[in-house]
Amino acid sequence: MSVTALPVKPARAREGKALHKGQQxxxxxxxxxxxxxxxxxxxxxxxxxxxxVTQMSKSGVFAHFGSREELQISVVxxxxxxxxxxxxxxxxxxxxxxxxLRAMFANWMKxxxxxxxxxxxxxxxxxxxxxxxxxxxxxxxxxxQTWHEAMKRAIAMAKEEGHIDAATDEEQMLFEIxxxxxxxxxxxxxxxxxxxxxxxxxxxEHILQRYGATPSPAAKSLSKPARAAKNAKE
Numbered sequence: 001m002s003v004t005a006l007p008v009k010p011a012r013a014r015e016g017k018a019l020h021k022g023q024q025x026x027x028x029x030x031x032x033x034x035x036x037x038x039x040x041x042x043x044x045x046x047x048x049x050x051x052x053v054t055q056m057s058k059s060g061v062f063a064h065f066g067s068r069e070e071l072q073i074s075v076v077x078x079x080x081x082x083x084x085x086x087x088x089x090x091x092x093x094x095x096x097x098x099x100x101l102r103a104m105f106a107n108w109m110k111x112x113x114x115x116x117x118x119x120x121x122x123x124x125x126x127x128x129x130x131x132x133x134x135x136x137x138x139x140x141x142x143x144x145q146t147w148h149e150a151m152k153r154a155i156a157m158a159k160e161e162g163h164i165d166a167a168t169d170e171e172q173m174l175f176e177i178x179x180x181x182x183x184x185x186x187x188x189x190x191x192x193x194x195x196x197x198x199x200x201x202x203x204x205e206h207i208l209q210r211y212g213a214t215p216s217p218a219a220k221s222l223s224k225p226a227r228a229a230k231n232a233k234e
Contacts, residue, residue, distance in 0.1 A: 026064045026074075029054055033075045038119040042072045042136065043128045073139045079121040080143040086111050088150055097161030098213055101154040105177065105204055112181055113197055116188045123185055148174060158213075165212035176207050 032053050037045055047068060051058045065071040087110075091103035112120070122144055129137040152170040159168055180200045188196035209215055 022064070029056070029061060029064055030074050030078045033071060034078055034121075037072075037075050037079075037121060038115075038124075041119075041124045041128055042075060042121065045072055045075065047071070069134070069136060072136045076121065076125070076136065076139040076143060080146070083111065083143075083147065088147070091154075097158045098163035098208070101151075101158050101163075102208075102216065104151060104154055108181065109184075109197065109200065109204075112184060116185070119189075120185060123182070148178070151177065163213055164208070168211045173207065173211060177204065180204055180207075 029050060033045055033050055036049065036053060045068065047058050047061050047065075050056075050071070051061045054061065061071075065074065087104065087107040091100050091107055094100040094103040122140065125136075125140045126144075129140055151174050155164070155168065155170045155173050158164045159166055159170075180203045183203075184196050184200040187193040187199070193199075205215060
């Protein structure tokens with residue numbers, strides 16, 4: 001059989017394989033960049049630092065993004081995708097209304113408790129880009145706003161189901177819930193206040209009760225008499 005008669009893979013198949021490999025490489029670079037960004041912030045990312053971490057050439061890293069700005073935006077998008085997978089989508093398995101809202105906050109707290117050590121892109125990014133207009137700031141703001149809209153929908157559903165007061169202002173309730181997360185990062189990461197996570201969880205229950213929700217069994221067990229009895233035994 002001559003060389004020209006040897007079977008060869010179709011050009012489209014070869015191109016598809018190369019594209020798949022390129023996507024895998026880019027995903028690996030973004031993963032490494034996200035790990036760096038949680039430590040040094042989005043502004044600290046550079047093609048050179050990422051090339052060193054991934055053991056690639058600068059030109060190799062640059063070829064996948066074209067600019068440092070596009071790299072930063074890719075990291076924001078990846079962070080948001082992971083946030084949704086860990087926080088939002090699992091909560092959809094819960095019934096509409098208060099159970100789903102509780103699940104969203106519980107998942108948010110679970111992720112936040114991990115990020116107390118690693119850092120949160122949404123919070124560090126807000127500090128870095130709050131007064132710097134541009135595509136990176138837009139990507140960050142859009143991601144946070146998307147999550148906030150999901151939370152407001154959950155609050156609205158809780159109203160529709162009669163789980164909280166019908167007169168509840170979704171924007172105000174979201175503001176108070178988001179404030180717990182921001183306070184938790186400040187108290188736990190910066191001030192190293194003990195029991196910050198417990199304070200945030202208690203704060204969430206107080207917010208729900210103020211808007212007419214029935215206390216959860218867990219919240220009831222942490223009532224003042226129960227806490228006093230528990231402390232007396234200890």
